[in-house]
Amino acid sequence: DVKVTQSSRYLVKRTGEKVFLECVQDMDHENMFWYRQDPGLGLRLIYFSYDVKMKEKGDIPEGYSVSREKKERFSLILESASTNQTSMYLCASGAVAVTMNTGELFFGEGSRLTVL
Amino acid sequence: RKEVEQDPGPFNVPEGATVAFNCTYSNSASQSFFWYRQDCRKEPKLLMSVYSSGNEDGRFTAQLNRASQYISLLIRDSKLSDSATYLCVVRYNFNKFYFGSGTKLNVKP
Numbered sequence: 001d002v003k004v005t006q007s008s009r010y011l012v013k014r015t016g017e018k019v020f021l022e023c024v025q026d027m028d029h030e031n032m033f034w035y036r037q038d039p040g041l042g043l044r045l046i047y048f049s050y051d052v053k054m055k056e057k058g059d060i061p062e063g064y065s066v067s068r069e070k071k072e073r074f075s076l077i078l079e080s081a082s083t084n085q086t087s088m089y090l091c092a093s094g095a096v097a098v099t100m101n102t103g104e105l106f107f108g109e110g111s112r113l114t115v116l
Numbered sequence: 117r118k119e120v121e122q123d124p125g126p127f128n129v130p131e132g133a134t135v136a137f138n139c140t141y142s143n144s145a146s147q148s149f150f151w152y153r154q155d156c157r158k159e160p161k162l163l164m165s166v167y168s169s170g171n172e173d174g175r176f177t178a179q180l181n182r183a184s185q186y187i188s189l190l191i192r193d194s195k196l197s198d199s200a201t202y203l204c205v206v207r208y209n210f211n212k213f214y215f216g217s218g219t220k221l222n223v224k225p
Contacts, residue, residue: 040124041217042217058212105160105162
C-alpha cells in the first residue's frame with residue numbers, strides 16, 4: 001500500500017518561529033510537492049522537486065523554502081512564520097509521467113498549522 | 117485569473133439522483149486532466165483520469181472538451197457514500213498540477 005507520511009498532523013507556532021514540515025514517501029517517486037489548502041482557494045502549489053537536491057518554485061513560494069536531500073524526503077521550511085501562513089499543508093508524491101494521462105499524485109494526511 | 121475554476125456548490129441531491137459538475141481551465145497547453153475526490157478532513161485521492169474521447173468508470177463519466185477548455189463529471193445513481201468534495205485537476209509541463217477549489221456534493225437519504 002502506497003504511503004506518504006507527514007510528520008505532524010497539528011502544529012501551533014508563534015509568529016516569527018521557524019517551522020519544519022517533513023514528508024516521507026515509500027514509493028520511490030521522483031516528484032514531490034508541497035501544497036497549501038485554504039477554503040475557497042483550493043490547493044495552491046508552493047514548491048515541487050523532481051529529483052534529489054532539485055526544486056522549483058510553485059505559485060506561492062514567498063515565505064517558504066524546501067529541502068530534498070534524499071529521494072524519499074521533502075521538507076518545507078517556514079523561516080519566520082506569520083499568521084497568514086496558517087493553513088493546511090499537503091505533501092504529495094508522484095512518479096514521472098510516462099503517458100499523457102498518467103501522473104497520479106499520492107497525498108499525505110496533511111499538517112494543519114496555526115500561527116498565533 | 118485562476119488556472120482552474122469550479123462551482124463550489126454545495127450540490128444537495130437525493131440518493132439515486134444524477135448530478136453533473138463542470139470545470140473550466142485557462143491554459144490551453146494543459147496536457148492531462150483528472151478528477152480527485154476529497155472527503156471531509158482527509159487528503160485528496162484520484163477518482164479518475166479524463167481522456168479526450170470521454171471515459172466511464174462504473175457510475176462515473178468524465179468528459180473533456182479541449183476547444184472550450186471544459187471538463188465535466190457525471191455521477192449516476194448517487195449513493196450516500198458519494199458525499200465529498202470533487203476537485204478538478206489539470207496538468208501541464210508534466211510536473212505542474214493545478215487544482216480547482218472543489219465542488220461539494222451532499223447526497224441525502
